[in-house]
Structures are given as structure tokens and as C-alpha cells.
Amino acid sequence: MMRIENAWTGGGDILPGIPGSLNPVEIVEMIRTPYKYIHDRFDKHGHVFRSRIIYPIVWMVGVDCNRFMMVTRRHDFSYEKGYGKLAFAKLFPKSILLLDGDEAGHARGILTPALGRLGIRDSCEKVTEIWKRRTETLDDGRSRDAYDFVLRSTFDVSANALTGVQLGDELESYRPLFEELIVGAMANTQIRVPMGKLDRGLRARNEIVRRMTPTVEEARRNEPEGMVGLLAHYKDDAGNYLPIEEVVNHLLLLFWAGYDTTASAGSWVVHLLAHHPAWQEELKEEADRVIGDRDFELGDVAELEKLSWFIREQERFAPSIFMFPRVTNEDIEYKGFHIPKDTAVMWTPYMTHRDPAAFEHPNIFDPGRWSDERGDRKAKSKNLFGFGGGPRLCLGRNFALMQLRVMITTLVRNYVIEPDPTAQWSPQALPMHHPVNSRVHFRRRH
Ligand code: HEM
Numbered sequence: 001m002m003r004i005e006n007a008w009t010g011g012g013d014i015l016p017g018i019p020g021s022l023n024p025v026e027i028v029e030m031i032r033t034p035y036k037y038i039h040d041r042f043d044k045h046g047h048v049f050r051s052r053i054i055y056p057i058v059w060m061v062g063v064d065c066n067r068f069m070m071v072t073r074r075h076d077f078s079y080e081k082g083y084g085k086l087a088f089a090k091l092f093p094k095s096i097l098l099l100d101g102d103e104a105g106h107a108r109g110i111l112t113p114a115l116g117r118l119g120i121r122d123s124c125e126k127v128t129e130i131w132k133r134r135t136e137t138l139d140d141g142r143s144r145d146a147y148d149f150v151l152r153s154t155f156d157v158s159a160n161a162l163t164g165v166q167l168g169d170e171l172e173s174y175r176p177l178f179e180e181l182i183v184g185a186m187a188n189t190q191i192r193v194p195m196g197k198l199d200r201g202l203r204a205r206n207e208i209v210r211r212m213t214p215t216v217e218e219a220r221r222n223e224p225e226g227m228v229g230l231l232a233h234y235k236d237d238a239g240n241y242l243p244i245e246e247v248v249n250h251l252l253l254l255f256w257a258g259y260d261t262t263a264s265a266g267s268w269v270v271h272l273l274a275h276h277p278a279w280q281e282e283l284k285e286e287a288d289r290v291i292g293d294r295d296f297e298l299g300d301v302a303e304l305e306k307l308s309w310f311i312r313e314q315e316r317f318a319p320s321i322f323m324f325p326r327v328t329n330e331d332i333e334y335k336g337f338h339i340p341k342d343t344a345v346m347w348t349p350y351m352t353h354r355d356p357a358a359f360e361h362p363n364i365f366d367p368g369r370w371s372d373e374r375g376d377r378k379a380k381s382k383n384l385f386g387f388g389g390g391p392r393l394c395l396g397r398n399f400a401l402m403q404l405r406v407m408i409t410t411l412v413r414n415y416v417i418e419p420d421p422t423a424q425w426s427p428q429a430l431p432m433h434h435p436v437n438s439r440v441h442f443r444r445r446h
Pocket residue numbers: 096097104108111115162253254255257258259261262265319320321324325385386387388389391392393394395396397399400
């Protein structure tokens with residue numbers, strides 16, 4: 001049995017030498033006031049501290065900790081044991097986030113070429129079409145919730161571009177299934193209770209697999225096209241295709257990994273644009289100058305400099321996910337702290353990005369900090385972890401950035417975004433980090 005589970009008994013001094021409290025009420029505070037929780041402990045204890053989220057955990061916060069976990073000693077921090085404890089593991093079995101070492105390397109070898117093509121070539125037009133259609137009629141006088149608004153389009157993009165579901169009736173028939181799948185992945189427990197979140201998610205998953213299997217079989221008979229085609233045609237070194245079930249597993253994981261994350265980022269973008277009107281004008285002026293009346297193209301990226309600053313600052317200031325799990329594979333010594341084998345460890349891009357050692361005035365949203373006049377941008381980017389880091393960096397980063405660029409350039413050229421003064425918004429850290437009830441008006445530009 002793992003040592004961390006023995007900690008339930010409360011016997012002995014658990015994680016000695018590491019500051020912080022193992023009081024069971026820690027989890028209550030973390031769920032109720034996550035921002036206060038993490039800031040308070042970081043201010044009090046520094047970069048390494050212990051706490052309890054059901055079982056004892058060690059938080060490792062800051063750029064050095066992240067590099068230690070993701071680069072220098074990455075083999076000593078297990079994804080399998082970290083993510084394996086979550087409901088997610090039941091819905092996405094054998095997926096890349098549940099793999100370590102060579103197995104993870106093998107899965108990345110399968111996904112990287114397909115995602116590379118997806119991010120760079122194949123889908124920019126599709127994504128643009130979805131966003132253009134979505135933004136045609138926003139000036140109807142109603143205010144919209146930033147998160148719900150973005151969520152709907154990122155759903156369509158992920159279902160269509162990542163899993164090959166056709167827009168229209170087919171997508172609508174899949175929508176409730178994918179939604180159940182996502183809700184199931186966020187369930188608090190791996191225990192399957194009839195009609196509970198996990199149970200409904202598993203039923204939805206079985207139905208999606210049943211429906212997608214013939215699609216993958218057909219894709220194998222046709223020319224390789226899109227994500228489904230590329231994965232269906234993938235052959236290993238011995239010339240064998242992947243089993244159909246494995247292709248479907250990869251597609252579902254990509255959908256999960258790409259949909260809500262991009263929606264969170266996009267909802268922060270809409271919220272931040274609404275609250276920083278001067279930046280809207282800067283981005284519109286730049287988009288008009290570089291893109292003019294045509295659609296955004298990937299070749300525009302280098303010239304859309306301020307757009308890149310804005311997106312980077314959103315990633316820094318409000319990363320899509322607050323915290324990520326690992327479990328140690330070995331005893332770890334880090335800066336005088338001893339973290340035993342089989343300890344649950346959390347890393348948090350949110351708090352790392354708020355560490356004054358990583359960024360000046362970290363609690364201020366300031367896209368201009370990314371300009372070269374204010375310091376070497378490449379060096380500063382090394383302190384960003386919204387997409388993870390090291391050899392396991394997010395595989396969908398380029399695809400997500402492309403979608404955010406399409407979304408922002410489409411919105412700022414056509415609309416002025418204004419906060420609805422009657423709505424009180426608040427940030428929500430968990431499970432996905434996004435603004436809640438941030439309602440905005442879209443006023444068409446003439
Ligand atoms: C703004 C949007 C996104 C954000 C913020 C994001 C963030 C992340 C982060 C932080 C990780 C590392 C997790 C860890 O270290 O435990 C990750 C991994 C991953 N992401 Fe993303 N992601 C986004 C979009 C996407 C998209 C669109 C896709 C697919 C098309 C995708 C596919 C993946 C995959 C497959 C992994 C696992 C990589 C591995 O384990 O080696 N992500 N993502």
C-alpha cells in the first residue's frame with residue numbers, strides 16, 4: 001500500500017521538515033477560497049509546503065520547482081499515479097496523461113505529427129468559419145456570459161476538428177454525450193454510483209465509442225484527412241495500424257484536453273478585453289493594419305505582436321487550470337526538503353505566475369510587459385507554465401493559440417466589448433479556472 005494512504009491514520013509525523021498544516025479542514029478552505037488559500041500559504045511558507053486534500057500533499061510552487069518537476073527530475077514524478085486517482089482516469093483509460101516514461105514518449109510520437117499538421121495547416125479555415133458564424137449576430141442588445149459564449153464555439157471546434165464530428169445535426173446528436181463525458185471527468189470520486197456523474201460519463205463514453213468506431217474504420221479506407229484520418233492511418237515501426245479502440249481513445253482525450261481548457265482561456269480573453277478597452281483598440285488597430293478585411297492567416301502571426309503579448313499575459317495572469325497532480329516515484333531531495341516516494345505533489349501555474357520572483361508586479365494584468373523594450377521576451381517566456389513545460393509540454397498548444405488568435409481578431413475587428421454593469425462577476429478556480437457571470441455586451445463597430 002502506498003505510504004500516503006497510511007497517512008489517513010494520522011499516525012507518525014507525516015512529511016516532516018516541510019512547513020504547512022495537514023489539518024483535514026485545509027480542503028474546506030481550498031475549495032471555498034482557493035485564491036486566498038494558495039496566496040496565504042505561499043506568503044507564509046514559500047515555494048514548498050504541505051497540506052491536505054483528503055490525503056497529505058506537497059505543493060511545489062515557482063519556476064525552479066516547475067523546472068525540477070518537468071525537466072531535471074521529471075522521471076521521478078508520475079502522471080499515472082497523479083491523474084490515476086481522478087475520475088478522469090476511468091473515462092480516459094490508457095490515455096497519454098496516464099502514461100509515464102517510454103509509454104508516454106510512444107504516445108507523443110503518435111500524436112505529435114497529427115497535431116502539428118492540425119495546428120499549422122489543416123484547420124485554421126474551419127476554425128475561422130466557426131468563429132465567423134458565431135459572431136455574426138452578437139449585437140442583439142443582450143449581454144452574454146463570457147464563459148458560456150466561448151464554451152459553445154470551442155466545443156464545436158474541438159468536436160469538429162479533433163474528433164471529426166460534422167457540424168450540424170451530427171454534432172448536435174453528439175453534444176449531450178460529450179457534455180456528459182466532460183462532467184463525468186470532473187466527478188469528485190472514482191466510485192461509480194448509478195446515475196452519478198461518473199456513471200453517466202461512462203455511459204456517454206460507451207455510446208461515443210460505439211458511434212465513432214465505424215467512422216474510424218471508414219477513415220482508414222479513405223485518404224488520410226483531418227485528425228481522425230491521420231490517426232486512423234498511423235502505422236507503427238512494424239507497419240501495423242493502431243487498434244481502432246486506441247484511435248478512439250486518443251481522439252476522446254484530445255477532445256477533453258482541448259475543449260474546456262481553450263474555453264477557459266477564451267473566456268478570460270473576452271473578460272479581459274471588456275475590462276481593458278484601450279487594449280481592444282490597440283489590438284483592433286494592429287489587426288486592421290496586418291489583416292485588413294480578409295481572414296486571419298497563420299502567416300500573420302509574426303506581425304501580430306501585440307496580439308501575442310495579450311495572449312501570453314492572459315496565460316500568465318489567468319491560466320486555464322489552477323493546479324495539476326503528480327505522485328513521486330522516488331524519494332526526492334529538493335533544496336533541503338525531503339519528499340518521500342509515493343507522495344502526492346501539486347504544481348500550480350496560477351501561483352507560479354503570481355510569484356514576484358518570476359514576474360514584476362505579478363497581480364497586475366499588463367500585456368505590455370511582454371514587449372522587448374521591457375526585457376528579453378524569450379527569457380521571460382521561460383517562466384510561463386500555462387501549457388506545462390519540458391518534454392511533456394501541451395501537445396495542442398499551437399492549435400489552441402491559433403483558435404485564440406482567430407477568436408480575438410474576429411471579435412475586435414467587428415465589435416466593441418463592454419462589461420454589463422448590472423452583472424457581478426467573480427473568478428472560479430476549480431475545476432476549470434474561468435470568470436463566472438462575467439456578462440458582456442458586443443456593440444458592432446461601423
Ligand atoms: C488554452 C488551451 C490549453 C491549455 C491551457 C492547455 C494546458 C495544458 C497543460 C498545462 C498540460 C500539461 C499537463 C500536466 O503537466 O499535467 C497539457 C497537456 C496536454 N494537452 Fe493541453 N492545453 C490546452 C489546449 C489543448 C488542446 C487544444 C489540445 C489538443 C488538441 C491539448 C492536448 C494536450 C495533450 C495531449 C496533453 C498531454 C501531453 C503529455 O502528457 O505529454 N491541449 N495541456
